[in-house]
Amino acid sequence: MLMVMFRQVVKPFVTLFSQVKIGLTLCIILFSSPLWAELTIEISESYDNAIPIAIVPFGFETAVLPAVAEKNPPPLSQAQAPLDLAQVISADLRRSGQFKPLLPSAMPSQPHNIEQVEFRQWRPLDIDNMLIGKLVDQGNGFYQVDMRFMDVLRKKQVLGKRWNQVPKENLRQIAHQISDLIYEELTGIRGAFNTQIAYVTMRKKGKKRHYTLEVADSDGFNAQAILKSTQPIMSPSWSPDGKKLAYVSFENGRSEVFIQSLDGQYRHKVASFKGINSAPAWSPDGKKLALTLSKDGSADVYIMDVKTRKLKRLTKKWSIETEAIWAPNGKSLFFNSDRRGQPQVFQVFLDTLEIRRVSFEGRYNANPEISPNGRYLAMVHGQGGFNIGLLDLYTDEFNVLTDTFLDESPSFSPNGEMILYAMNRNGKGQLAVVAIDGNTSQILRVKDGEVREPAWGPFLTE
Amino acid sequence: MVQFKKIFAIAAMASLAACSSPPERYTSSDAEVMEDTAPGIQGYEDSGTEGSGVEVLPLNRNGQNQGMGSAQDMGGDPMNDFEEAETFEPVIYFGLDQYELDDEKTKVVKYFAQEMLNNERLTVKIKGHTDERGTPEYNLALGERRAKSVAEAMMLFGVAESRIEVISYGEEMPEEAGSNEAAWQKNRRAELEIR
Numbered sequence: 001m002l003m004v005m006f007r008q009v010v011k012p013f014v015t016l017f018s019q020v021k022i023g024l025t026l027c028i029i030l031f032s033s034p035l036w037a038e039l040t041i042e043i044s045e046s047y048d049n050a051i052p053i054a055i056v057p058f059g060f061e062t063a064v065l066p067a068v069a070e071k072n073p074p075p076l077s078q079a080q081a082p083l084d085l086a087q088v089i090s091a092d093l094r095r096s097g098q099f100k101p102l103l104p105s106a107m108p109s110q111p112h113n114i115e116q117v118e119f120r121q122w123r124p125l126d127i128d129n130m131l132i133g134k135l136v137d138q139g140n141g142f143y144q145v146d147m148r149f150m151d152v153l154r155k156k157q158v159l160g161k162r163w164n165q166v167p168k169e170n171l172r173q174i175a176h177q178i179s180d181l182i183y184e185e186l187t188g189i190r191g192a193f194n195t196q197i198a199y200v201t202m203r204k205k206g207k208k209r210h211y212t213l214e215v216a217d218s219d220g221f222n223a224q225a226i227l228k229s230t231q232p233i234m235s236p237s238w239s240p241d242g243k244k245l246a247y248v249s250f251e252n253g254r255s256e257v258f259i260q261s262l263d264g265q266y267r268h269k270v271a272s273f274k275g276i277n278s279a280p281a282w283s284p285d286g287k288k289l290a291l292t293l294s295k296d297g298s299a300d301v302y303i304m305d306v307k308t309r310k311l312k313r314l315t316k317k318w319s320i321e322t323e324a325i326w327a328p329n330g331k332s333l334f335f336n337s338d339r340r341g342q343p344q345v346f347q348v349f350l351d352t353l354e355i356r357r358v359s360f361e362g363r364y365n366a367n368p369e370i371s372p373n374g375r376y377l378a379m380v381h382g383q384g385g386f387n388i389g390l391l392d393l394y395t396d397e398f399n400v401l402t403d404t405f406l407d408e409s410p411s412f413s414p415n416g417e418m419i420l421y422a423m424n425r426n427g428k429g430q431l432a433v434v435a436i437d438g439n440t441s442q443i444l445r446v447k448d449g450e451v452r453e454p455a456w457g458p459f460l461t462e
Numbered sequence: 463m464v465q466f467k468k469i470f471a472i473a474a475m476a477s478l479a480a481c482s483s484p485p486e487r488y489t490s491s492d493a494e495v496m497e498d499t500a501p502g503i504q505g506y507e508d509s510g511t512e513g514s515g516v517e518v519l520p521l522n523r524n525g526q527n528q529g530m531g532s533a534q535d536m537g538g539d540p541m542n543d544f545e546e547a548e549t550f551e552p553v554i555y556f557g558l559d560q561y562e563l564d565d566e567k568t569k570v571v572k573y574f575a576q577e578m579l580n581n582e583r584l585t586v587k588i589k590g591h592t593d594e595r596g597t598p599e600y601n602l603a604l605g606e607r608r609a610k611s612v613a614e615a616m617m618l619f620g621v622a623e624s625r626i627e628v629i630s631y632g633e634e635m636p637e638e639a640g641s642n643e644a645a646w647q648k649n650r651r652a653e654l655e656i657r
């Protein structure tokens with residue numbers, strides 16, 4: 001069966017110029033896709049018992065008939081392929097910490113078709129599962145991708161899929177989809193490789209700071225700027241459908257909340273009240289936005305109906321209430337309040353407006369983030385330093401997951417397995433990823449600047 | 463200036479036209495989402511980017527609104543003449559997680575409040591900042607607390623509320639880069655921009 005399924009590429013196509021009141025430079029970048037800041041990944045730890053797996057380099061063939069040629073074209077080599085899919089898939093699986101892909105140089109053979117696989121070659125290498133596949137040039141920049149995932153023990157194919165007419169620039173996404181399929185097959189958990197992350201970079205040119213809001217694939221590739229400004233950008237928050245970002249921009253000299261569609265269709269300023277306008281968080285149904293506003297005095301949490309822009313005040317307190325997020329069922333919100341002196345996490349129930357304290361461990365717990373299944377609450381835990389803590393809401397068990405410096409802005413992968421967060425290393429803001437059991441971690445950094453305020457996007461459904 | 467704007471507008475349209483072929487994969491479901499903004503709702507201002515989707519970008523006026531610059535630009539040299547009245551830099555520094563004004567800080571506020579009372583035409587922007595520790599959104603609120611406590615003191619000294627603007631930058635605009643106590647101390651501040 002032939003299947004064409006590739007994810008929509010977030011490739012905005014118009015340039016919008018934004019009128020700004022006091023003459024600050026701001027420009028929404030919505031054309032082409034220059035690589036603003038390739039994030040590079042460094043894996044610091046992985047599991048001792050990572051599963052060996054063989055991701056065999058894909059074959060590369062052409063389906064294009066030699067036009068006028070009488071002679072046969074020279075056989076294509078993998079080096080000519082537009083993308084080394086196996087390399088992308090191996091990197092994904094290795095990054096999860098749960099797999100140990102075999103180096104191609106250590107492979108006894110490199111089959112591309114099932115008939116070529118000699119299972120007995122792979123058993124001595126402890127390989128229980130292997131991926132083979134090929135890439136076929138269909139002409140005009142389109143490709144066919146064919147993958148077969150094999151159970152070496154049972155000597156049979158457990159997964160097979162073919163994508164047709166895939167544009168060259170989508171091949172990387174197909175590779176991530178293959179990683180997702182393998183991950184789910186072997187762990188039972190949906191893979192989150194074919195997802196995107198948003199984050200803010202800051203570069204200094206002389207005394208001036210340049211901020212960019214970027215969206216990249218979960219492995220840091222395909223970074224695209226969607227907003228550039230000389231004033232700070234904060235708090236990107238993905239809409240549940242993955243098509244919009246809400247964020248805070250200081251482009252008009254102070255904090256205001258905007259919603260921008262990633263396809264460049266629109267950008268709205270939704271909160272520009274007196275005082276601070278910050279911490280946007282989408283409700284699970286995408287219809288409401290929790291916000292922190294101080295228009296009525298101190299910072300409090302409000303809920304805005306995105307369509308009508310009507311506001312409802314959720315907290316009323318002299319203290320700071322901010323960083324609200326929605327429980328996955330939409331019935332309560334978690335937020336940070338310093339009503340007890342220092343920031344702690346509280347929960348407010350929408351039906352009764354009853355408020356309860358949630359975090360008790362340590363003197364500082366802020367910026368809660370809830371796992372997609374509602375079980376875990378990640379937060380910034382201050383106890384001397386600042387690290388990411390994880391509270392199990394079922395058992396009340398609390399663990400500190402990270403040991404980096406000035407950790408903040410935790411964000412769950414959409415499958416709940418990993419937490420992306422910001423930290424500081426060598427005086428520079430960088431991103432890191434940690435598994436929720438704390439057993440594996442990676443660092444993502446930009447070459448020539450700082451990166452912070454990460455937000456992991458949702459699953460992209462077709 | 464008007465001509466420049468026109469040129470920019472034309473350039474903007476040209477660049478729009480240049481890349482106006484919409485990607486076919488998008489057209490489906492995006493339009494319906496939140497197209498209807500409800501202008502006129504209290505407190506909401508149009509961002510100016512909807513509708514045609516194109517707006518003119520004014521020329522960047524370098525340096526404006528870039529904060530106070532370094533404090534050394536201001537004031538004279540207080541060391542060499544004891545006869546002169548005490549002068550202050552228009553910055554008030556705070557302790558970790560602190561936002562209240564002690565006598566020392568109040569003295570600084572009083573000095574600038576007096577300057578404002580002496581010249582009715584002056585207005586003040588009070589910019590609250592924090593160090594990088596703690597979460598950015600909490601720090602945005604903490605920076606506002608600092609700026610507000612300065613604003614409240616100014617009002618106590620007789621400056622009309624209408625002449626005071628409070629802005630928080632949280633941890634976003636440190637005066638000094640670096641992740642050490644010396645830098646953090648300089649970054650926990652409220653800056654007074656009187657003009």
